[in-house]
Amino acid sequence: MFEQLGLIGCGLMGGSFALAMKKAGLVQRVVGYSKSPSTTERARQLGVIDVEAPSALLAAAGADIVLLAVPVAATEATLKAIKHLVTPQMLVMDVGSTKADVVKAARSALQGQLGSFVPAHPITGREVSGVEHADAGLYHGRQVILTPTERTLTAQLRRAEDLWTQLGARVSSMSPESHDAAFAAVSHLPHMLAFAMLSSINAQPNANELLALAGPGFRDFTRIAASDPKMWRDILRANRDEVLAQSRLFKQALQGLEDAMQADSDQPLEDLITLASHTRAHWRMGAQRGHKDA
Amino acid sequence: MFEQLGLIGCGLMGGSFALAMKKAGLVQRVVGYSKSPSTTERARQLGVIDVEAPSALLAAAGADIVLLAVPVAATEATLKAIKHLVTPQMLVMDVGSTKADVVKAARSALQGQLGSFVPAHPITGREVSGVEHADAGLYHGRQVILTPTERTLTAQLRRAEDLWTQLGARVSSMSPESHDAAFAAVSHLPHMLAFAMLSSINAQPNANELLALAGPGFRDFTRIAASDPKMWRDILRANRDEVLAQSRLFKQALQGLEDAMQADSDQPLEDLITLASHTRAHWRMGAQRGHKDA
Structure with a gap:
């Protein structure tokens, strides 16, 4: 060819x-x-x-x-x-x-x-x-x-x-613009959150002890935090506005979970986690749009 | 036995x-x-x-x-x-x-x-x-x-x-208290962040399109979001104070990254990502405390 x-x-x-x-x-x-x-x-x-x-x-x-x-x-x-x-x-x-x-x-x-x-x-x-x-x-x-x-x-x-x-x-x-908006949500923000997770642990006086206790959930959640720093510096700066917009939406969702953790009833937290868990459990990588279960 | x-x-x-x-x-x-x-x-x-x-x-x-x-x-x-x-x-x-x-x-x-x-x-x-x-x-x-x-x-x-x-x-x-403080950092908060990530995407009108575009980074980052909802409702509520304390530290770290993304120079963002990436790349699951490279 x-x-x-x-x-x-x-x-x-x-x-x-x-x-x-x-x-x-x-x-x-x-x-x-x-x-x-x-x-x-x-x-x-x-x-x-x-x-x-x-x-x-x-x-x-x-x-x-x-x-x-x-x-x-x-x-x-x-x-x-x-x-x-x-x-x-x-x-x-x-x-x-x-x-x-x-x-x-x-x-x-x-x-x-x-x-x-x-x-x-x-x-x-x-x-x-x-x-x-x-x-x-x-x-x-x-x-x-x-x-x-x-x-x-x-x-x-x-x-x-x-x-x-x-x-x-x-x-x-x-389009390039739709691409950047979508990948801010499903790739760039997750990388930023994984970097922030490591930063947050590093900033604690017992960071080494914490890291020694971390298990397979932490391993998978933070895998992308080991990505190439210069490459991700460029991506986050090039797509800054879309990433910051996604970060705002994420912080609202996090606040929703924090509020539910402090509610009088167990139900609001269970409802939020159930929806998130159900969405993730039924997601298949690369499934056709609109046919998530395919 | x-x-x-x-x-x-x-x-x-x-x-x-x-x-x-x-x-x-x-x-x-x-x-x-x-x-x-x-x-x-x-x-x-x-x-x-x-x-x-x-x-x-x-x-x-x-x-x-x-x-x-x-x-x-x-x-x-x-x-x-x-x-x-x-x-x-x-x-x-x-x-x-x-x-x-x-x-x-x-x-x-x-x-x-x-x-x-x-x-x-x-x-x-x-x-x-x-x-x-x-x-x-x-x-x-x-x-x-x-x-x-x-x-x-x-x-x-x-x-x-x-x-x-x-x-x-x-x-x-x-001690039970040290255990709960440590696992708020390395397990409970990561689960909460993964749930929040899925909640944030679900709340967007094009959620299905976004999910269809997500790749292997998203797959690993959100794997723990598929965990059992009742079990995690109980964990997050039982260890609420420690998890909220870790969430505060995490949000400070996230703010640090956002500030660096908007700085005049590339360097602050590169420095933050480099430290996070280096820590994660050298981490080994179950390594002895204080001997992360073992």
């Missing part, structure tokens, strides 16, 4: 994409670049990429597909660096967790070449990062959200849909 | 204890009682118990060890029901997630027989309940916290320690 993948950013997300493309037989050759030369070298040693490129520009040269898997804050500079190689025949994608800022950066950097860019957000990840954890199965069975602009070329959008589908992902499209 | 286990409450925790005791060869016979006769019958059909008892009293009759695995709010009534069978030779334990209220209930119900009672909290659980999920391995590799009173007989405390150790658990002791 593709001759040459130019991979810019050979970390967990980018490296896993390269491995998945190779495994699916969708690409002949992968030319990779990472900001750190040792990462690029390691990616080649691990067979994640075939050729090391000394710059983003040289990674994109000769490619018919380019994947940006860099921190979202680096999107604009990276696209600017490769801009004069981007043609209408080339598919360019990113894998960032925020989309309004990425689209804004792409408009500014690509200008007349914006049509080749298909913003993408695969709903996956790990609490670990780095090319050593790259995994050909990272995207299999996951959702991928595409947020095309009004200038995106239909041909490139279709290629992107086909590609992710062939990697075993389920593809849907929405 | 024991002749007969009287199991009062044949759900996930009680059923798993019976299976673990049998598997370890620590008990000859299990006589079980559950409030619902169909649960007791199912427990016998599944081989979790050997004999069905029609009451808590008859489950305890002839037992040299009694385990209460009932909602913590039912502790006092259950201990009262078996009180005149409790002897200094009998080991009586519970498995409740709160301990100050259980000790208070035991003082009131057992009075002169309080010495036989060793309050226990195994740090384990599932988001599912019921005897069908009983698992002989549920306690293996977990911590068990014992919170003896000043009246607890040393002989029974030692038997409890030996028993849990033989089931593969790591045993430690603390």
Whole structure:
């Protein structure tokens, strides 16, 4: 399907994409670049990429597909660096967790070449990062959200849909703004709450004793708190307004539980927990919208 | 080690204890009682118990060890029901997630027989309940916290320690009050936050769409929100003051993150997330106190 993948950013997300493309037989050759030369070298040693490129520009040269898997804050500079190689025949994608800022950066950097860019957000990840954890199965069975602009070329959008589908992902499209509002609720705020949970324990004088007593509930609840700090700094700042709006709604819900804990009767608290528990028990990851039990 | 286990409450925790005791060869016979006769019958059909008892009293009759695995709010009534069978030779334990209220209930119900009672909290659980999920391995590799009173007989405390150790658990002791303060931080508040997360999403008009987009981070963060509502209503109300105190500390930490998100510089947010992420990444469940990296 593709001759040459130019991979810019050979970390967990980018490296896993390269491995998945190779495994699916969708690409002949992968030319990779990472900001750190040792990462690029390691990616080649691990067979994640075939050729090391000394710059983003040289990674994109000769490619018919380019994947940006860099921190979202680096999107604009990276696209600017490769801009004069981007043609209408080339598919360019990113894998960032925020989309309004990425689209804004792409408009500014690509200008007349914006049509080749298909913003993408695969709903996956790990609490670990780095090319050593790259995994050909990272995207299999996951959702991928595409947020095309009004200038995106239909041909490139279709290629992107086909590609992710062939990697075993389920593809849907929405606007960058709707995407960011939704992921503030279901991803960015949960990360922020998990960071706050660890901060709150760290601030207590017996933090080590508390942590030694924590069990499997704490383990799963806080898993995402181990995520990459720079990546999450960028996500939370890029999507700040939506995250703060979700935080306000969350604090109202928390206040509702606190009030119910102090009510005369057991019933209000039981009712709130029952609704939350029922919703979570019937939720299935990646179920079709409106068919939560599917 | 024991002749007969009287199991009062044949759900996930009680059923798993019976299976673990049998598997370890620590008990000859299990006589079980559950409030619902169909649960007791199912427990016998599944081989979790050997004999069905029609009451808590008859489950305890002839037992040299009694385990209460009932909602913590039912502790006092259950201990009262078996009180005149409790002897200094009998080991009586519970498995409740709160301990100050259980000790208070035991003082009131057992009075002169309080010495036989060793309050226990195994740090384990599932988001599912019921005897069908009983698992002989549920306690293996977990911590068990014992919170003896000043009246607890040393002989029974030692038997409890030996028993849990033989089931593969790591045993430690603390006061009921210290226990409840610590578990408000590392277990009860996380559950409350997970319930609040689901409540907050449910309250939004596009809740189904949001849930359909949620991925693996949300899945793990909210797993504990599917926990049993009546059990958690009781825990949160029994340990209300400590949980509210932890909620206050948590909201301060959350405010700190919100302030950092809105700061002029990226650095304050990166610093807060880095500390949280580092703490979580180096945490190991059940590591010795003060040796988090062990």
